[in-house]
Amino acid sequence: LAKTTQPISMDSYEGQEVNITCSHNNIATNDYITWYQQFPSQGPRFIIQGYKTKVTNEVASLFIPADRKSSTLSLPRVSLSDTAVYYCLVGATGGSYIPTFGRGTSLIVHP
Amino acid sequence: SAVISQKPSRDICQRGTSLTIQCQVDSQVTMMFWYRQQPGQSLTLIATANQGSEATYESGFVIDKFPISRPNLTFSTLTVSNMSPEDSSIYLCSVSQGLTGNTEAFFGQGTRLTVV
Numbered sequence: 001l002a003k004t005t006q007p008i009s010m011d012s013y014e015g016q017e018v019n020i021t022c023s024h025n026n027i028a029t030n031d032y033i034t035w036y037q038q039f040p041s042q043g044p045r046f047i048i049q050g051y052k053t054k055v056t057n058e059v060a061s062l063f064i065p066a067d068r069k070s071s072t073l074s075l076p077r078v079s080l081s082d083t084a085v086y087y088c089l090v091g092a093t094g095g096s097y098i099p100t101f102g103r104g105t106s107l108i109v110h111p
Numbered sequence: 112s113a114v115i116s117q118k119p120s121r122d123i124c125q126r127g128t129s130l131t132i133q134c135q136v137d138s139q140v141t142m143m144f145w146y147r148q149q150p151g152q153s154l155t156l157i158a159t160a161n162q163g164s165e166a167t168y169e170s171g172f173v174i175d176k177f178p179i180s181r182p183n184l185t186f187s188t189l190t191v192s193n194m195s196p197e198d199s200s201i202y203l204c205s206v207s208q209g210l211t212g213n214t215e216a217f218f219g220q221g222t223r224l225t226v227v
Contacts, residue, residue: 034214043115043203043218044154087153094211098144101154 004088004102013110018075020105022088025069030092033064033071038085038104047086048073075107083109113138117204117219124194124226131190132222134204139184141209145177148201148221157202160187194226 005023012018024033032051036044048055050062050071061074075082087104091097114137124130134143143160158166158179166179181187191198204219 032212032214041221041223043205043221044216045218046215049214089214091214093214095141095209097142097207097209097214097216098156098159099205099207099214099216100156101146103153 004090006086006088006102006105008103009106009108011108011110012078014079015077018078018082018107018109020073020075020086020088020107021070022073023070024088024090027068027090028092031090032093033062033068034089034091034099035060035062035073036087036089036099036101038087044087044101078107078109080109080111083107113140113206113208113217115204115206115217115219117222119222120220121223122225124224126195126226128194129190129192130194130224131188132202132204134187134189134219136185136206140206141184142207143181143187144205144207144216145179145187145189146203146205148203150200154203157189160189191224194224196226199224199226 034049035047037047038044048060048062050064052064055062063072085104085106087101116135118133145157146154148154156169157172158168160166160179160181162181178190201221201223203221205216207216
């Protein structure tokens with residue numbers, strides 16, 4: 001199983017763009033990259049997934065370089081409500097997919 | 112999507128007793144997972160609950176301590192047996208459809224367990 005490495009914590013201010021990078025040097029050919037967000041006292045919530053290049057949805061963008069050994073979650077114009085822990089997961093999809101969590105990045109957005 | 116109802120949301124239990132946590136999903140799902148999350152820590156997978164067969168446990172977790180049932184495609188229970196203070200944690204249920212090309216999993220709100 002590919003191991004992920006993320007910064008333990010990050011600080012930002014309202015209105016700024018936040019980029020959280022995750023390293024996954026041992027990613028396998030069949031693995032997808034997924035990001036989850038977790039607020040205190042809640043279960044994690046799916047944000048975005050990708051396999052290569054760039055993926056964008058209404059919440060975030062995910063940038064994946066050609067070698068796929070890292071990925072960057074980009075949150076545009078963060079607000080106080082984006083304060084949460086963000087997890088990067090790597091794994092195959094389908095019937096063998098088991099969400100496996102690393103340490104995550106604690107993002108604190110300041111006024 | 113899937114909506115998960117997890118009960119109880121929290122409990123305080125005496126050491127040596129057992130607690131059964133229920134996970135109800137509003138639709139049939141292929142895969143169900145149980146996690147433990149200790150304060151300030153990440154999620155640790157306990158087991159994958161398989162419908163119609165024994166659960167698959169991760170290293171460090173055993174069936175005698177964490178028996179799991181999954182009688183159908185919408186329901187599962189996790190029992191924390193013979194509890195000690197070290198079992199104090201948040202327990203989370205998660206589901207996934209296990210679709211090719213899809214890695215979206217849904218989580219319950221968790222059960223906050225305190226063992227005294």
